[in-house]
Amino acid sequence: MSLDKIIVPLDVPTQEEAIALVEKLPQVTFWKVGLELFVSCGPEILTFLKAQQKRIFLDLKFHDIPNTVAGACRSASRYGVDLITVHATAGKTALKAAQKAAEEGANEAGYPTPKLIAITLLTSLNSRDLAFDLKVPLELPEYTLNMALLAQESGLAGAVCSPLEVSQLRQTCGNEFLFVCPGVRPAWSERGDQQRTFTPAQALKAGADYLVIGRPITASDDPTTALQRIVEEIS
Numbered sequence: 001m002s003l004d005k006i007i008v009p010l011d012v013p014t015q016e017e018a019i020a021l022v023e024k025l026p027q028v029t030f031w032k033v034g035l036e037l038f039v040s041c042g043p044e045i046l047t048f049l050k051a052q053q054k055r056i057f058l059d060l061k062f063h064d065i066p067n068t069v070a071g072a073c074r075s076a077s078r079y080g081v082d083l084i085t086v087h088a089t090a091g092k093t094a095l096k097a098a099q100k101a102a103e104e105g106a107n108e109a110g111y112p113t114p115k116l117i118a119i120t121l122l123t124s125l126n127s128r129d130l131a132f133d134l135k136v137p138l139e140l141p142e143y144t145l146n147m148a149l150l151a152q153e154s155g156l157a158g159a160v161c162s163p164l165e166v167s168q169l170r171q172t173c174g175n176e177f178l179f180v181c182p183g184v185r186p187a188w189s190e191r192g193d194q195q196r197t198f199t200p201a202q203a204l205k206a207g208a209d210y211l212v213i214g215r216p217i218t219a220s221d222d223p224t225t226a227l228q229r230i231v232e233e234i235s
């Protein structure tokens with residue numbers, strides 16, 4: 001069912017607004033809790049989502065030294081969430097420590113191990129940013145492939161990438177590796193700060209396992225119709 005492939009981010013500043021959105025879109029089964037909401041209201045929103053039997057993507061994009069990233073992943077895994085993000089650029093030692101700590105944390109709390117997925121390159125960046133601001137001397141597709149492979153070699157379950165790159169990454173990393181794609185924009189929506197975008201249908205066709213689609217739905221005057229339109233487009 002195409003709706004199961006869509007993760008909607010709760011990018012709102014308060015718990016009240018987050019709950020209102022979840023209640024407005026009862027058909028959504030997979031929600032993302034990111035930095036804005038988690039910094040504002042903490043883990044209570046996770047308890048609420050679990051009570052509603054929703055799947056949870058806890059997107060706090062951990063990026064720190066191995067000991068700190070591992071501690072964060074251990075703590076996050078005790079909430080019983082399904083997906084957790086870390087930056088691939090934290091490096092192999094941190095990614096391996098994160099994976100081990102996630103297994104321990106989930107085990108201690110009696111939950112299945114969440115899937116750790118690594119950010120390859122934020123979808124808000126383009127080739128120019130990579131070359132001129134970040135001074136990375138690789139072409140963007142090659143860089144994202146290296147980051148996905150680093151995650152895979154470190155034992156992570158998957159990666160976050162732009163839908164533009166997913167087909168090439170899938171070819172190299174195989175079908176078992178999970179690819180979650182933000183940077184998804186229906187033709188009728190604003191691109192905003194996203195630089196590397198595909199439509200939902202293009203992203204799925206390219207091989208994304210999940211699409212993260214926020215503002216085209218959540219900032220719409222009519223989120224229910226916006227979501228329905230997307231589901232029809234990909235069905």
Ligand SMILES: O=C(O)c1cc(=O)[nH]c(=O)n1[C@@H]1O[C@H](COP(=O)(O)O)[C@@H](O)[C@H]1O
Nearest residue numbers: 009034059121122123160182212213214215
């Ligand atoms: O990890 C993410 O989910 C993420 C990675 C990335 O490279 N780009 C990206 O946009 N995201 C998240 O995906 C969501 C995209 O939201 P919209 O741009 O509103 O569709 C936001 O919550 C971002 O934090």
